[in-house]
Amino acid sequence: MTTAQANTDPKPGGDGRTVRAARKRAQRRQTVLDAALRVFSEKGYHQTRVADIIEEASIARGTFYLYFDSKHAIFHELLDMLLERVDENVEGIDLGPDAAPFRDQLLEVVKRILIAFREDRALAKLVLREAVGLDEEIDEKLNAFNAQLHGWLTLSLTRGQEIGLIRPIDPELTAWCILGSVRQFLQLVLDRPDDELDLDHLSEVILDYNLQGVRL
Amino acid sequence: MTTAQANTDPKPGGDGRTVRAARKRAQRRQTVLDAALRVFSEKGYHQTRVADIIEEASIARGTFYLYFDSKHAIFHELLDMLLERVDENVEGIDLGPDAAPFRDQLLEVVKRILIAFREDRALAKLVLREAVGLDEEIDEKLNAFNAQLHGWLTLSLTRGQEIGLIRPIDPELTAWCILGSVRQFLQLVLDRPDDELDLDHLSEVILDYNLQGVRL
Amino acid sequence: MTTAQANTDPKPGGDGRTVRAARKRAQRRQTVLDAALRVFSEKGYHQTRVADIIEEASIARGTFYLYFDSKHAIFHELLDMLLERVDENVEGIDLGPDAAPFRDQLLEVVKRILIAFREDRALAKLVLREAVGLDEEIDEKLNAFNAQLHGWLTLSLTRGQEIGLIRPIDPELTAWCILGSVRQFLQLVLDRPDDELDLDHLSEVILDYNLQGVRL
Amino acid sequence: MTTAQANTDPKPGGDGRTVRAARKRAQRRQTVLDAALRVFSEKGYHQTRVADIIEEASIARGTFYLYFDSKHAIFHELLDMLLERVDENVEGIDLGPDAAPFRDQLLEVVKRILIAFREDRALAKLVLREAVGLDEEIDEKLNAFNAQLHGWLTLSLTRGQEIGLIRPIDPELTAWCILGSVRQFLQLVLDRPDDELDLDHLSEVILDYNLQGVRL
DNA sequence: CATGAATGAGAGTTCATTCAT
DNA sequence: AATGAATGAACTCTCATTCAT
Numbered sequence: 005m006t007t008a009q010a011n012t013d014p015k016p017g018g019d020g021r022t023v024r025a026a027r028k029r030a031q032r033r034q035t036v037l038d039a040a041l042r043v044f045s046e047k048g049y050h051q052t053r054v055a056d057i058i059e060e061a062s063i064a065r066g067t068f069y070l071y072f073d074s075k076h077a078i079f080h081e082l083l084d085m086l087l088e089r090v091d092e093n094v095e096g097i098d099l100g101p102d103a104a105p106f107r108d109q110l111l112e113v114v115k116r117i118l119i120a121f122r123e124d125r126a127l128a129k130l131v132l133r134e135a136v137g138l139d140e141e142i143d144e145k146l147n148a149f150n151a152q153l154h155g156w157l158t159l160s161l162t163r164g165q166e167i168g169l170i171r172p173i174d175p176e177l178t179a180w181c182i183l184g185s186v187r188q189f190l191q192l193v194l195d196r197p198d199d200e201l202d203l204d205h206l207s208e209v210i211l212d213y214n215l216q217g218v219r220l
Numbered sequence: 221m222t223t224a225q226a227n228t229d230p231k232p233g234g235d236g237r238t239v240r241a242a243r244k245r246a247q248r249r250q251t252v253l254d255a256a257l258r259v260f261s262e263k264g265y266h267q268t269r270v271a272d273i274i275e276e277a278s279i280a281r282g283t284f285y286l287y288f289d290s291k292h293a294i295f296h297e298l299l300d301m302l303l304e305r306v307d308e309n310v311e312g313i314d315l316g317p318d319a320a321p322f323r324d325q326l327l328e329v330v331k332r333i334l335i336a337f338r339e340d341r342a343l344a345k346l347v348l349r350e351a352v353g354l355d356e357e358i359d360e361k362l363n364a365f366n367a368q369l370h371g372w373l374t375l376s377l378t379r380g381q382e383i384g385l386i387r388p389i390d391p392e393l394t395a396w397c398i399l400g401s402v403r404q405f406l407q408l409v410l411d412r413p414d415d416e417l418d419l420d421h422l423s424e425v426i427l428d429y430n431l432q433g434v435r436l
Numbered sequence: 437m438t439t440a441q442a443n444t445d446p447k448p449g450g451d452g453r454t455v456r457a458a459r460k461r462a463q464r465r466q467t468v469l470d471a472a473l474r475v476f477s478e479k480g481y482h483q484t485r486v487a488d489i490i491e492e493a494s495i496a497r498g499t500f501y502l503y504f505d506s507k508h509a510i511f512h513e514l515l516d517m518l519l520e521r522v523d524e525n526v527e528g529i530d531l532g533p534d535a536a537p538f539r540d541q542l543l544e545v546v547k548r549i550l551i552a553f554r555e556d557r558a559l560a561k562l563v564l565r566e567a568v569g570l571d572e573e574i575d576e577k578l579n580a581f582n583a584q585l586h587g588w589l590t591l592s593l594t595r596g597q598e599i600g601l602i603r604p605i606d607p608e609l610t611a612w613c614i615l616g617s618v619r620q621f622l623q624l625v626l627d628r629p630d631d632e633l634d635l636d637h638l639s640e641v642i643l644d645y646n647l648q649g650v651r652l
Numbered sequence: 653m654t655t656a657q658a659n660t661d662p663k664p665g666g667d668g669r670t671v672r673a674a675r676k677r678a679q680r681r682q683t684v685l686d687a688a689l690r691v692f693s694e695k696g697y698h699q700t701r702v703a704d705i706i707e708e709a710s711i712a713r714g715t716f717y718l719y720f721d722s723k724h725a726i727f728h729e730l731l732d733m734l735l736e737r738v739d740e741n742v743e744g745i746d747l748g749p750d751a752a753p754f755r756d757q758l759l760e761v762v763k764r765i766l767i768a769f770r771e772d773r774a775l776a777k778l779v780l781r782e783a784v785g786l787d788e789e790i791d792e793k794l795n796a797f798n799a800q801l802h803g804w805l806t807l808s809l810t811r812g813q814e815i816g817l818i819r820p821i822d823p824e825l826t827a828w829c830i831l832g833s834v835r836q837f838l839q840l841v842l843d844r845p846d847d848e849l850d851l852d853h854l855s856e857v858i859l860d861y862n863l864q865g866v867r868l
Numbered sequence: 869c870a871t872g873a874a875t876g877a878g879a880g881t882t883c884a885t886t887c888a889t
Numbered sequence: 890a891a892t893g894a895a896t897g898a899a900c901t902c903t904c905a906t907t908c909a910t
Contacts, residue, residue, distance in 0.1 A: 025889095029894080048353045050266050054880060064896045069881065133353040137264045147411070173429065181429050184404025185397040192396060195363065213389065213397050241869090270905060280871040282908080291905065457910095461873080480785045482698050486901065496875045501902065565785040569696045579843070605861065613861050616836025617829040624828060627795065645821065645829050677890090702884060712892040714887080723884065 033071050036061045037085075040078050045126035049079060049134045076139075083135055083142065086127040087149045090120040094156055106164045107215070113156050114186060115207040121190050122203050129194055132187070154179050182214050249287050252277045253301075256294050261342035265295060265350045292355075299351055299358065302343040303365045306336040310372050323385070323431070326376045330402060331423040333369060337406055338419050345410055348403070370395050398430050465503050468493045469517075472510050477558035481511060481566045508571075515567055515574065518559040519581045522552040526588055538596045539647070545588050546618060547639040553622050554635050561626055564619070586611050614646050681719050684709045685733075688726050693774035697727060697782045724787075731783055731790065734775040735797045738768040742804050755817070755863070758808045762834060763855040765801060769838055770851050777842055780835070802827050830862050 039061035043052045054075050058068050072078040093116040121128040131149075135142050157179035164170035189206060255277035259268045270291050274284050288294040309332040337344040347365075351358050373395035380386035405422060471493035475484045486507050490500050504510040525548040553560035563581075567574050589611035596602035621638060687709035691700045702723050706716050720726040741764040769776035779797075783790050805827035812818035837854060 025893085032894085051355075053878090065881085065898090066883080066896055067894075070894070070896095075880070136352045137266075137349045171432070173432075174425070177425055178429055180404050180408060181401040181426065184400035184402070186400070188396050188400025188403065209390070209393055210397065213394055216387070216389075245869090269903090281873090281906090282871050283869085285906070286869070457872085464873085483787075485899085497877090497902085498875055498904080499873080502873070502875095507901070568784045569781045603864070605864075606857070609857055610861055612836050612840060613833040613858065616832040616834070618832070620828050620832025620835065641822070641825055642829065645826055648819070648821075673890090680890095701882090713885090713894085714892050715890080717885070718890070 032063075032067075036063065036068065036071055037078065037082060041082050041124075041126045041130070044079060044082065044134060045129040049138055079130075079135075079138075080142070082127065082130055083145060086120070086124070086131055087145065089123070089127075090117060090149070091152065093117070093120045094153065106160070106167060106169050107211070110157075110160045110164070110215075111207055111211050113160055114182070114211055115204065117153060117186055118190070118203045118207055122193070125194060128190060132191060132194065150183065154183055157182050178214075182210070185210050185214065248279075248283075252279060252284065252287055253294065253298060257298050257340075257342050257346070260295060260298065260350060261345040265354055295346075295351075295354075296358070296361075298343070298346060299361060302336070302340070302347055303361065305339070305343075306333060306365070307368065309333075309336045310369065323427070326373075326380070326431075327423060327427050329372050329376055330398070330427055331420065333402055334406070334419045334423055338409075341410065344406060348407060348410065366399065370399055373398050394430075398426070401426050401430065464495075464499075468495065468500065468503055469510065469514060473514050473556075473558045473562070476511060476514065476566060477561040481570055511562075511567075511570075512574070514559065514562060515577060518552070518556070518563055519577065521555070521559075522549060522581070523584065525549070525552045526585065538592070538599060538601050539643070542589075542592045542596070542647075543639055543643050545592055546614070546643055547636065549585060549618055550622070550635045550639055554625070557626060560622060564623060564626065582615065586615055589614050610646075614642070617642050617646065680711075680715075684711060684716065684719055685726065685730060689730050689772075689774050689778070692727065692730065692782060693777040697786055727778075727783075727786075728790070728793075730775065730778060731793060734768070734772070734779055735793065737771070737775075738765060738797070739800060741765070741768045742801065755859070758805075758812070758863075759855060759859050761804050761808055762830070762859055763852065765834055766838070766851045766855055770841070773842065776838060780839060780842065798831065802831055805830050826862075830858070833858050833862065 036057070040052075040057045043056045043060050047056065052075075054065070054068060057075075057078070058065055061068075072081070094113060121131075131146070135146055137143070154176075158175045161170055161173075161175035161178055165172065165175065189210060252273070256268075256273045259272045259276050263272065268291075270281070270284060273291075273294070274281055277284075288297070310329060337347075347362070351362060353359070370392075374391045377386055377389075377391040377394055381388065381391065405426060468489070472484075472489045475488045475492050479488065484507075486497070486500060489507075489510070490497055493500075504513070526545060553563075563578070567578055569575070586608075590607045593602055593605075593607035593610055597604065597607065621642060684705070688700075688705045691704045691708050695704065700723075702713070702716060705723075705726070706713055709716075720729070742761060769779075779794070783794060785791070802824075806823045809818055809821075809823035809826055813820065813823065837858065
């Protein structure tokens with residue numbers, strides 16, 4: 005296999021021409037990525053032909069393979085994009101002992117997850133619907149991603165228990181419950197026509213529900 | 221195309237021969253369905269070739285199309301099987317005012333959902349992983365199925381509020397939360413090697429968590 | 437890769453139908469082989485498209501892959517056919533001490549090589565022109581094949597020296613010379629329009645030349 | 653298509669600048685030819701991509717087409733180079749009645765053929781392996797080339813007969829035999845790792861064998 | 869009813885060549 | 890003159906489905 009390097013970085017030693025070329029190249033790459041995201045999220049991975057992507061991106065067949073090794077590869081890249089984005093959002097939360105009040109922290113985690121997905125419905129659809137069951141590598145990525153979110157929630161709950169705000173419930177299982185709620189909400193959102201939803205409010209609802217339970 | 225009727229019913233005018241033939245026919249059908257379920261749940265829909273199914277079922281290529289219209293059709297039928305089964309389980313719950321105590325009712329709903337899936341991991345995998353994003357018809361079926369479960373949970377919560385056991389929380393959103401928790405747990409279960417899990421206990425945990433919340 | 441078994445043997449347990457089917461299958465296989473041989477020898481390996489073969493054989497695209505794993509594979513099989521045929525012809529020669537007179541033996545070796553190629557010009561063209569430089573596996577096959585012929589010639593020459601009919605010349609090098617002559621003649625024959633050539637006579641000429649040298 | 657002139661000659665009206673440019677141009681051409689020869693002889697014509705050549709020559713894609721019309725064209729040019737070189741070597745032999753002794757003349761022809769090939773194994777590999785069966789034009793060139801060598805050998809043999817040194821053998825057929833021997837030896841040499849072979853000695857062997865025959 | 873050989877549309881990918889910069 | 894991104898025709902191979910036996 006000739007490795008069509010998915011290289012975005014401009015080569016070093018850049019005179020003006022090289023830099024400009026590299027920028028144009030990166031732009032083109034992004035154009036294709038965007039186009040691919042659109043068709044993938046609309047038709048699904050298997051229903052999408054490379055022909056669909058290149059048509060959407062208005063490029064020639066060969067050009068596609070200039071920027072990506074395969075249909076498989078561009079999908080992986082799109083997937084990585086979202087997962088990374090969510091990671092970045094969640095990473096920033098300070099869970100130290102002197103940080104913000106516990107409830108606010110937990111709220112922050114949930115909210116950021118929702119925000120990361122709302123920013124791009126198409127990418128979210130990719131993660132929640134199209135990437136499921138595609139291949140083992142993807143499954144592992146998704147599992148790792150879920151595990152990451154689960155980890156943050158678990159940590160938050162544990163901290164909450166340490167400072168006496170959370171009752172002696174299994175933090176792990178509970179974290180999965182919360183995550184499940186969030187994912188279910190995301191699916192709902194995806195199926196709704198508009199993003200008229202106030203995710204801030206939704207986060208509140210989820211958290212309130214999770215913290216209070218439903219019992220009177 | 222509907223030439224190959226997926227007909228299980230014995231033809232009318234049943235002398236013994238016809239009846240026996242019909243029974244054999246039904247058995248054969250079931251054999252193929254079982255085989256298809258095995259390979260679908262193991263390899264996923266797209267990775268499964270008709271060749272895999274007929275090999276697993278030990279039938280000839282043509283025979284497959286004698287019983288099912290297409291690869292697509294047999295998958296739909298399998299999907300219907302599970303959804304129906306869950307429906308049956310959930311349908312039976314008495315939510316009338318004089319029925320069992322509220323908490324037990326809700327517990328019953330959750331437990332039956334879990335049980336329905338546990339009975340056949342393969343079918344569950346189909347619903348939760350392979351059926352996602354296959355085509356619009358399937359998506360609608362899954363949505364309808366989820367809506368059904370959601371409906372029962374909502375109803376239970378509403379009843380609970382009527383008899384003063386549930387605080388004034390939005391029953392619909394809360395029902396989605398519970399359903400999300402359940403689905404997340406199912407996914408966990410699927411990824412674990414054994415069904416050593418005690419679903420009775422799990423149901424308790426989920427419900428307890430949902431009812432109590434996590435707050436001390 | 438799904439191994440499309442290049443199976444010619446009828447499956448065991450043959451009732452009449454199975455046997456007949458197997459025979460038909462073998463016939464079809466042969467039809468495709470013949471067609472492939474024609475186009476390969478006419479247009480060369482690389483200029484031949486699978487489309488050419490299936491057109492020549494009057495079969496569908498898929499049918500080709502029912503009988504052969506790839507374009508590569510069918511070429512290998514054709515190549516093996518000729519090499520085996522030559523092997524068979526040459527193998528039968530008795531080089532024992534009490535065998536036929538030496539000159540007749542050597543003549544026999546040369547003649548049989550020529551005959552094996554004459555029997556099918558197309559196959560010969562394959563070996564001498566198209567198979568060269570295709571891939572390493574093929575190159576090894578051809579080298580082994582040449583080595584085989586060379587071995588027989590060397591053995592004959594050695595025997596000739598033992599019984600005092602051959603002067604003390606290096607048998608190995610000389611065998612290569614003879615083989616080179618033969619191959620050159622074969623190439624000539626291939627380039628000529630007709631097989632009007634009397635290979636018996638040609639063998640005589642080659643051998644006479646090789647034995648006598650050109651010096652007066 | 654002949655747009656990209658494979659022009660080596662400096663343009664007329666040569667001031668210093670033009671001459672210098674032309675020289676540089678010729679050098680560049682040669683660089684590419686050398687690179688192409690290396691990869692062609694190593695990987696074979698079909699396994700060689702234009703990408704391989706330009707990488708080996710360290711030039712840009714477009715530059716290649718500035719100097720050569722096509723991959724096809726550069727191969728033809730390389731082929732011509734060797735054939736011309738052999739021609740030059742062989743042309744110089746004086747076959748006149750007052751020339752060197754006959755045996756020496758014949759030896760000279762053979763030796764020069766070998767030398768021409770030894771000078772560049774890569775070129776030899778091209779002629780003997782890669783050029784075979786590529787296209788009709790090439791085949792004709794190779795045939796013409798062989799015919800040329802054959803002609804010289806035939807002429808030498810005829811002269812030899814005229815001066816009573818060669819027995820009344822068919823000069824044409826015999827010339828093919830000799831040529832075949834030589835080609836076989838060349839092939840052997842190519843397959844050996846080193847050019848440790850003493851071609852002078854080899855020429856002697858071939859000729860001695862051809863002149864003497866093998867008979868005691 | 870059962871079979872499995874035959875079908876052919878359609879997929880992803882390659883690579884020699886062009887052309888705007 | 891030199892570049893290298895862009896092109897798109899052409900390739901091999903797959904696999905759901907059909908149909909003669």
